[in-house]
Amino acid sequence: MSATARRPPGHPPHSRPVPTDPAVDAMVAALPKVSLHCHLIGTVAPGTVAELAAKHGVPLGRGVEDLYDHDSYQDLGEFLRVLDVVGSVIRDVDDFHRVTYESLTAGGADHNVLYREIQLSPPGHPGVPYPRILEGVVAGLRDARSDTGIDARLVVGINRERSGAEAVELVQQVIEHRVDEVVGIGLDYAEVNGPPGRFVEAYRLAGRAGLDRTAHSESGPPGHVLTLLDELGCSRIDHGYHVVDDPEITSRCVAERIPFTCTPVSSDIGRYSGSGDGTHTRIRQMVDAGLCVTIDSDDPPMFGTDPTHDFRVLAHALGYRREQLAAFTANAIDACWLDGTGKADLRRRAAAMVAATPDAPPPDHSHLLEETP
Numbered sequence: 001m002s003a004t005a006r007r008p009p010g011h012p013p014h015s016r017p018v019p020t021d022p023a024v025d026a027m028v029a030a031l032p033k034v035s036l037h038c039h040l041i042g043t044v045a046p047g048t049v050a051e052l053a054a055k056h057g058v059p060l061g062r063g064v065e066d067l068y069d070h071d072s073y074q075d076l077g078e079f080l081r082v083l084d085v086v087g088s089v090i091r092d093v094d095d096f097h098r099v100t101y102e103s104l105t106a107g108g109a110d111h112n113v114l115y116r117e118i119q120l121s122p123p124g125h126p127g128v129p130y131p132r133i134l135e136g137v138v139a140g141l142r143d144a145r146s147d148t149g150i151d152a153r154l155v156v157g158i159n160r161e162r163s164g165a166e167a168v169e170l171v172q173q174v175i176e177h178r179v180d181e182v183v184g185i186g187l188d189y190a191e192v193n194g195p196p197g198r199f200v201e202a203y204r205l206a207g208r209a210g211l212d213r214t215a216h217s218e219s220g221p222p223g224h225v226l227t228l229l230d231e232l233g234c235s236r237i238d239h240g241y242h243v244v245d246d247p248e249i250t251s252r253c254v255a256e257r258i259p260f261t262c263t264p265v266s267s268d269i270g271r272y273s274g275s276g277d278g279t280h281t282r283i284r285q286m287v288d289a290g291l292c293v294t295i296d297s298d299d300p301p302m303f304g305t306d307p308t309h310d311f312r313v314l315a316h317a318l319g320y321r322r323e324q325l326a327a328f329t330a331n332a333i334d335a336c337w338l339d340g341t342g343k344a345d346l347r348r349r350a351a352a353m354v355a356a357t358p359d360a361p362p363p364d365h366s367h368l369l370e371e372t373p
């Protein structure tokens, strides 16, 4: 694969501008990242969507420039409609190879992402058989690894807006077409339309087959976290910001070191992690409570972000510097589903990169000391 093929066309601008600070920008770019909360359909650059739509004769109804209108994603339904359009243009083995390769190279390795667990959504590609998805994605993953060194595994996502029986069928397919790259299952789409208790049977089936388990909880009550841990057997939670509303559940998650895969930019726009004002209040509360937090980008181009930019916004909003940001990567290595040898290798590589990264000066709060007239 040539270097030019790594550059997906049409990069959208960042969603919320942050102040330019060369020292912070150099630091966040150089730090190692481990990506545990990223959806394959959500990583497709707009130019690639346009090219695949043209290839398959699918009318997009809008131009590449405004394909991803992240300001409209406060409404989760609007976001999911765009996601469905993107999923519908990824159809053949070459398409799956291409989007996986671009996600892991331009969208991953170029940001110092060492390892990613990508969530696939087979129900998001209507009419495409699961083995065809797997063939293209696994080939893209292997090519990205041999070209850049980035490693990746796959998490198969259940659409929680569908029935529990459909979820069981999907898990059965995952088991029937088992490959080493698929290490677990997840649960996505709108939590309000699919409470976690609906998927106990599918999750238990996955657990018996030795698959690891995670699930989204972005808008549900803190009690959903207990359902995910105790009934679905999840070993980590995607988002989970509302856990801090319940001190007892928070204490348990701290004691058991349950990882929460947080996504600052997408969750700020979706208003799950705070008031949508860029303060990232809940992420700060989770870190301060001692929870195991990891940082990722969810659906990067769709929300005008990328793995470096999510680090950058926390550096600016919360004043985090090298040690705090490196701790998110260390947490993600603990939380990932590689074996002990794989984790030890990641720890060694990440530690060397952190040591080689100059820290940025602490944030300047002098303006807070100025007297107001």
Ligand SMILES: [Zn+2]
Pocket (backbone or CB within 6 Å): 037, 038, 039, 188, 216, 238, 298
């Ligand atoms: Zn997500």
